[in-house]
Amino acid sequence: MHTERDFENDIEAALLANGGYQRGDPAGYDAERALFPADTLAFVQATQPKIWQYLESLHKDKTPAALIDSLAKELDSKGTLGVLREGFKCSGKTVKVAFFAPNTGMDPQAQERYQANRLSVVRQVSTKSGAIPDLVVAVNGLPVATLELKNVMSATRWTVEHAKNQYKYERDPREKLFAFKQRCLVHFAVDTEQVFMTTKLEGKDTFFLPFNRGFDHGAGNPPVEEDVRTSYLWHEVLVKDSLLDILARFMHLVVEEKTVATEKGLKRHTKETMIFPRYHQLDA
Numbered sequence: 001m002h003t004e005r006d007f008e009n010d011i012e013a014a015l016l017a018n019g020g021y022q023r024g025d026p027a028g029y030d031a032e033r034a035l036f037p038a039d040t041l042a043f044v045q046a047t048q049p050k051i052w053q054y055l056e057s058l059h060k061d062k063t064p065a066a067l068i069d070s071l072a073k074e075l076d077s078k079g080t081l082g083v084l085r086e087g088f089k090c091s092g093k094t095v096k097v098a099f100f101a102p103n104t105g106m107d108p109q110a111q112e113r114y115q116a117n118r119l120s121v122v123r124q125v126s127t128k129s130g131a132i133p134d135l136v137v138a139v140n141g142l143p144v145a146t147l148e149l150k151n152v153m154s155a156t157r158w159t160v161e162h163a164k165n166q167y168k169y170e171r172d173p174r175e176k177l178f179a180f181k182q183r184c185l186v187h188f189a190v191d192t193e194q195v196f197m198t199t200k201l202e203g204k205d206t207f208f209l210p211f212n213r214g215f216d217h218g219a220g221n222p223p224v225e226e227d228v229r230t231s232y233l234w235h236e237v238l239v240k241d242s243l244l245d246i247l248a249r250f251m252h253l254v255v256e257e258k259t260v261a262t263e264k265g266l267k268r269h270t271k272e273t274m275i276f277p278r279y280h281q282l283d284a
Contacts, residue, residue, distance in 0.1 A: 004158075007151040007192065008123060008134055011234045015121045020240025024122030024138060031128045033072040034176035034183045037064070039118050040071065040141030044095055047116050051093050058091055066090065071097070079181035080142055081274070084247055097140050100248035101241070119240050129172045136177075136184075137238060143183050144247065145238070150191040160196055163189035164208055173201040185251060186276045192228040194220060199274035211279050237282060250277045 015021040028036050041064050045052050052063070059066045067090050074088035087096040099113035122136045137145040148163040150156075167187055171178050178184065180200045189196045189208060196208040213232060215222045221229035236242060252275045260269050 003154050004134075004149055004151045004156075007149050007154075007228075011135065011147070011149070012121050012123060014231075014234050015238065019119070019121075019234065019238060021119045021121045024120030024136070026122055026125045029122070029125050029136075030068075031126070033068065034127075034143060035068065035072065035075075036120065036122070036138050036141040036143070037068045038141070039120060039138065040068065040097060043097065043116065043118055043140040047099065047113050048096060051095055054093060055091055067095065071095075075142070076176075076182055079253065080144060080183055080185055081181065081247070081251055081253060084139065084142065084144075097142060098244070098247070100244055114244075117240070117244060119243065125177075127175055127177055129175050131171050131175070131178075133171075133177075137243070139244070139247070143177060144243075145186050145188065146177070146184050147188045147190055150189075152191050152193055158191070160189050160191040160194045163191065164196060164206075167198065167201055167208075168204050168206045171201055173203060181253065181272070181274055185247075185274060188233065190230055190233060192230060195230050195233050195279075197276060199276050209278065213279055232279070237279065242282070246277065246282070250282070251275065 012023070016023060024036060024039070028038050030037050044067065055067060056063045070090035071083070071088050075083055084098045087094045098117055099110070101114050102110035105111060118140050120138045122138060123134065124132050125136045126132055133146040134149045135147040136143050137147070148166050150158040150160060150163045152159050167189060173179060176183050178201050186197055186199050187201065188211065195211040197211045198206055198208045200206070210219065211233070212219060213221050223229060224231055254273045254275055256271045256273070258269045258271070260267050
């Protein structure tokens with residue numbers, strides 16, 4: 001593995017072979033809505049046929065457009081995490097865009113719905129601003145994560161710091177795909193040695209947290225036989241069961257409200273923070 005393309009190939013191959021993913025089509029990306037509509041429509045038709053039939057009775061051949069428009073509006077207002085967990089309204093019906101693992105195996109239909117979730121890994125998605133993330137991870141057509149990859153063994157010798165700078169200076173946080181909570185919930189800067197993450201892109205002020213396992217009572221990651229040190233990210237964290245569990249139970253939107261005194265009087269200030277669990281918390 002001597003180039004960044006090789007690194008990208010290996011991650012994609014691992015997710016397709018053992019992660020429960022399908023290969024996504026970058027041509028199927030709707031840059032205006034920041035969605036993969038075909039995957040969302042296929043998921044709804046397969047898992048909620050009665051709702052789909054009801055919507056067809058109202059909208060006829062405009063049903064796909066009506067559903068995707070309703071979804072996009074609620075994603076813009078409620079955010080991806082809320083819509084994944086609660087669904088969205090379309091013509092008075094609540095439509096689910098994900099089914100999480102049931103607590104017991106008593107309901108076979110619940111298990112079938114869970115297995116119907118479509119996780120996709122999509123390479124080189126072209127966005128409205130011209131930015132092209134190395135990888136986008138989507139759940140039933142909703143983008144939830146991006147990855148920028150650097151291979152320290154390549155000729156460029158670029159590292160995770162270059163990936164961080166790419167997010168800071170080449171990714172527009174106003175664009176829907178990168179906008180806080182509206183689409184992708186986490187962004188990973190990854191090289192073959194270390195992983196860092198952020199849940200909020202803020203240009204040069206973007207703050208990254210380490211997402212490493214730790215090594216020899218310190219930072220970084222331990223060596224991995226016949227693999228790179230950061231392989232736990234795609235072999236453990238991003239695999240289907242793990243990622244869906246994180247989205248269902250471990251991610252949180254924290255809202256803090258403060259009253260600040262200004263020259264014009266008291267002003268209420270709201271701060272929102274998306275919490276993605278650190279690796280050691282997932283590993284505990």
